[in-house]
Amino acid sequence: MSRAVVLLSGGLDSTTTLAVAKRDGHTLYAMSFAYGQRHALEVDAARAIAKAAGAADHVVVSIDLRVFGGSALTSDIPVPKGGTSAGTIPVTYVPARNTIFLSYALAWAEVLEAADIYIGVNALDYSGYPDCRPEFISAFENLAAKATRAGVEGSSTRIRAPLIDLTKAEIIKLGMSLGVDYSKTTSCYDPSPEGLPCGQCDSCALRLEGFRIAGVRDPLRYVHR
């Protein structure tokens, strides 16, 4: 079986992506990031999800994005509530986040001699996040071909973004068909002290709307829904 590095945040999208990589026949190497998040719930979720998927290894890379400031997810700017902000770049944007994450994934892929890197970006994100767009993924794949021993030696690293053209509802249906247990996933930007998702931030709103359209009940318990 060929190896694949899978970026795994512990959210709905990356968990579905992990299931797709497994379906594609890869041995799974999951990679998560502990960064200036206000909560460590995502990393805990990622650990449980990687284990349940039978990943051969799971690394959690500590990175300090706070040194840069400039984002609600990494500083003390309040998280916006009430409604998504399609068409504009969200305040929750972390500068160059996917560039940094894919760079680490590329490093690990080089060591593992893995030819595939999976990332769970999708169409709903790329209305607002520059580094979720198809042209970003293509540009990173082109970079990877120049950056590593594998590239120099003529083999390439593919950046797989299997969700890129899917709506949230389509992602959920895909995940259900692959047996994903969404009760393990966490998507909230601003969970309660007990770790419950708020049900009101952009991320919760998108998720709940996706489950509604998919005709499936979200197994998570919310503070508000």
Added chain:
Amino acid sequence: MSRAVVLLSGGLDSTTTLAVAKRDGHTLYAMSFAYGQRHALEVDAARAIAKAAGAADHVVVSIDLRVFGGSALTSDIPVPKGGTSAGTIPVTYVPARNTIFLSYALAWAEVLEAADIYIGVNALDYSGYPDCRPEFISAFENLAAKATRAGVEGSSTRIRAPLIDLTKAEIIKLGMSLGVDYSKTTSCYDPSPEGLPCGQCDSCALRLEGFRIAGVRDPLRYVHR
């Protein structure tokens, strides 16, 4: 004055690059990395060099490359001695290192609204390191145009590699013309317990040869020279 992020390892090349960025009229934002190095001398050197150059800010980003293994600089594989290894990829290669470093620089550049990132890669390196070649730099610049708000809004981040076509001796001559104090720089892969450069590793050998060809005496004291 426009802002520039400058990758600063504390070595000869990056210190010369910092001086070039200053000559180019930029306000300097120096960025160093503390990673799985066996010695912290480089970071101490970088701090002194950034201060001496009048940098507006200097950040040291802690990153843990050890999670990936695979390199003499980040694990316990012995550093090779005696002769450089032109034409092959050195065992001291850190996987995807410059990709990771430039990704962090891009994040900071986005927050600072800096349009230029300087990196001190040069021709001597790119015989062996994939991510020191001109085509890598071009590919990263292309990625940057897709990855950030600035890119989306039509402005681009330039990746400046002013040493890329220079020999070590030419770099030293350039630095001398810009007033660089090379006694502050450190280049050794394997310094003595007292912090003296060994004079024998690939990096020391290249540096000493560069000073010899430039007709300048290296101000550093070596264990062996």
